[in-house]
Amino acid sequence: MDLAVNIGKLTLKNPIICASGTFGFGDELKGLVDFSSIGAVVSKTITLEPREGNIPPRIYETNCGVINSIGLANPGVDSFIKEKLPALGKLKTKHIVSLGGSFKKEYKQLVEKLDKEDKVDAFELNLSCPNLGKKKLISQSQKLSSDLIKNLRKLTKKTLIAKLTPEVTDIVKIAKAVSDAGADAVSMVNTYFSLAIDIEKKKSYLGNITGGYSGPAIKPMSLYRVWQVANSVKLPVIGGGGIINYKDAIEFFLAGSAAVSLGTINLTDPNSAKDILKEVKKYMKKNKMKNLGDLRRSFNA
Amino acid sequence: MKKEAKQLTVKIDQVKKVRNDIFLLSFRSAYIAQTAKPGNFLHLKVNTTILRRPLSIHRVKDDLIYILFKQRGRGTKALAEKKKNDQLDLIGPLGNGFKVKRRENSILVAGGIGVAPLLFLAQKLAKRPMSKVPASPAGGQRSTPDNIILMGAKDKKELVCEEEFKKLGFQVKIASEDGSKGYKGFVTDLLKKRLRTSDFGLRANIYACGPKDMFDQINKILKNYKNINTQLSFEQFMGCGLGVCSACVIPTKTGYKKVCQDGPVFNLKEIY
Numbered sequence: 001m002d003l004a005v006n007i008g009k010l011t012l013k014n015p016i017i018c019a020s021g022t023f024g025f026g027d028e029l030k031g032l033v034d035f036s037s038i039g040a041v042v043s044k045t046i047t048l049e050p051r052e053g054n055i056p057p058r059i060y061e062t063n064c065g066v067i068n069s070i071g072l073a074n075p076g077v078d079s080f081i082k083e084k085l086p087a088l089g090k091l092k093t094k095h096i097v098s099l100g101g102s103f104k105k106e107y108k109q110l111v112e113k114l115d116k117e118d119k120v121d122a123f124e125l126n127l128s129c130p131n132l133g134k135k136k137l138i139s140q141s142q143k144l145s146s147d148l149i150k151n152l153r154k155l156t157k158k159t160l161i162a163k164l165t166p167e168v169t170d171i172v173k174i175a176k177a178v179s180d181a182g183a184d185a186v187s188m189v190n191t192y193f194s195l196a197i198d199i200e201k202k203k204s205y206l207g208n209i210t211g212g213y214s215g216p217a218i219k220p221m222s223l224y225r226v227w228q229v230a231n232s233v234k235l236p237v238i239g240g241g242g243i244i245n246y247k248d249a250i251e252f253f254l255a256g257s258a259a260v261s262l263g264t265i266n267l268t269d270p271n272s273a274k275d276i277l278k279e280v281k282k283y284m285k286k287n288k289m290k291n292l293g294d295l296r297r298s299f300n301a
Numbered sequence: 302m303k304k305e306a307k308q309l310t311v312k313i314d315q316v317k318k319v320r321n322d323i324f325l326l327s328f329r330s331a332y333i334a335q336t337a338k339p340g341n342f343l344h345l346k347v348n349t350t351i352l353r354r355p356l357s358i359h360r361v362k363d364d365l366i367y368i369l370f371k372q373r374g375r376g377t378k379a380l381a382e383k384k385k386n387d388q389l390d391l392i393g394p395l396g397n398g399f400k401v402k403r404r405e406n407s408i409l410v411a412g413g414i415g416v417a418p419l420l421f422l423a424q425k426l427a428k429r430p431m432s433k434v435p436a437s438p439a440g441g442q443r444s445t446p447d448n449i450i451l452m453g454a455k456d457k458k459e460l461v462c463e464e465e466f467k468k469l470g471f472q473v474k475i476a477s478e479d480g481s482k483g484y485k486g487f488v489t490d491l492l493k494k495r496l497r498t499s500d501f502g503l504r505a506n507i508y509a510c511g512p513k514d515m516f517d518q519i520n521k522i523l524k525n526y527k528n529i530n531t532q533l534s535f536e537q538f539m540g541c542g543l544g545v546c547s548a549c550v551i552p553t554k555t556g557y558k559k560v561c562q563d564g565p566v567f568n569l570k571e572i573y
Contacts, residue, residue: 028545044545052556056538068548070546205538215351
């Protein structure tokens with residue numbers, strides 16, 4: 001059975017990706033996790049300058065999902081290069097570095113600093129963090145997304161993945177724009193805008209008031225968007241949003257994902273990639289599928 | 302043995318109702334028993350919730366591990382409903398625990414269910430070897446340092462473990478906000494009195510666990526006793542418990558720190 005998948009120039013040994021923000025910057029989980037069964041790990045988003053992140057509390061669990069408002073807490077790119085990057089090459093997985101910023105020039109500088117690093121296998125552009133208190137996310141605008149990717153495309157030959165927000169009227173238009181601008185893949189979806197209120201204190205459960213919603217609750221909505229995009233753009237789609245077991249993962253493949261992305265479930269089960277991969281293989285064997293293409297094409301709608 | 306967090310599946314030995322909404326859960330794990338330190342927590346998988354629930358280790362007896370908790374939400378409700386021989390998936394031991402001071406006297410301050418991690422700490426404090434207590438009233442004889450716990454709660458129903466601390470040789474002082482048991486008022490009033498009326502406190506270390514308001518009060522009181530080393534065990538809504546998601550931070554003097562990894566125990570001077 002062939003589980004390898006190409007995302008731009010990058011080849012992953014299997015299509016299970018651990019999503020940004022749920023796996024640290026690289027090797028923090030090495031004592032607990034079998035990295036050899038993970039296709040790729042996306043780092044927590046790195047910004048040019050260190051960021052403290054948002055006011056706590058930063059996480060709240062609802063009936064069927066989790067709201068978070070971390071606010072891109074990270075040590076900044078220089079510290080990442082010095083302290084985190086050296087350890088990454090030793091793990092038997094690929095490392096996709098997530099980049100975040102407010103302005104084009106921040107992304108530019110990040111790509112310039114990291115492009116020469118061999119241990120960085122690809123870039124994921126976080127165009128969709130819901131926790132920065134900004135009026136508009138980059139991936140809510142075709143023009144902003146397109147301009148940014150055109151610019152960055154000139155600076156690097158590494159795989160460029162655009163991480164999109166689901167919070168748009170028509171996500172297909174955004175996916176087409178980033179595709180035309182030169183992105184190698186889209187990763188979708190980032191979290192949904194959300195709010196939870198403590199009725200005793202009459203205050204939000206989160207210090208930042210609002211947060212991004214993830215977990216099982218968002219799966220059907222995310223799956224729908226992945227299906228829409230996979231049916232209309234040629235780019236590989238890294239699909240995810242609420243996957244907690246292999247059945248969810250299979251649904252995302254059937255909807256057209258080239259690879260799948262595990263997020264919230266990593267917080268509960270850091271070895272979920274390994275468990276899900278094992279079950280996906282079993283499912284494919286049972287259904288006599290030789291590769292991921294067979295799996296993707298088997299959706300009868 | 303060096304502490305390294307592991308993901309383990311254990312079998313529940315017992316879940317016992319201690320009071321109305323306070324439960325004591327136990328299971329056997331030689332690994333946790335050998336590696337856990339007071340103040341460490343376990344991240345328990347609850348099948349009815351998405352995220353795990355962080356609960357501190359209450360007591361270790363041979364290879365039996367006890368967790369004391371108050372039923373508050375869906376997670377603790379599911380834990381309370383566990384039965385003997387049910388499986389429990391956990392990650393632990395986690396976090397930075399209390400630094401057990403070998404020589405000095407100890408004052409433990411418990412606010413409500415904050416008493417939970419303090420019994421495990423008391424077990425270690427009670428076992429300290431005989432040593433010269435620097436300025437003991439008896440004049441430098443070899444003796445075990447003295448231990449006291451100040452326990453506070455809203456009412457007597459919330460006050461648990463008194464006997465367990467007594468068995469470990471602890472002096473127990475109790476406060477309840479409604480006066481249903483012990484002193485009527487806050488546990489921090491007991492601390493204030495203790496420090497004012499006896500020189501015992503001046504040679505003691507303080508170890509506390511309870512709500513943030515209680516820590517604020519302790520900080521206020523200790524402004525007059527700057528040399529008393531004080532450790533506080535915090536709680537916060539938590540994501541991974543392993544230091545990767547940065548969800549469970551609290552503000553400290555040097556920026557946000559993760560409760561799961563930098564804490565849950567912090568020195569008072571790091572916070573205030």
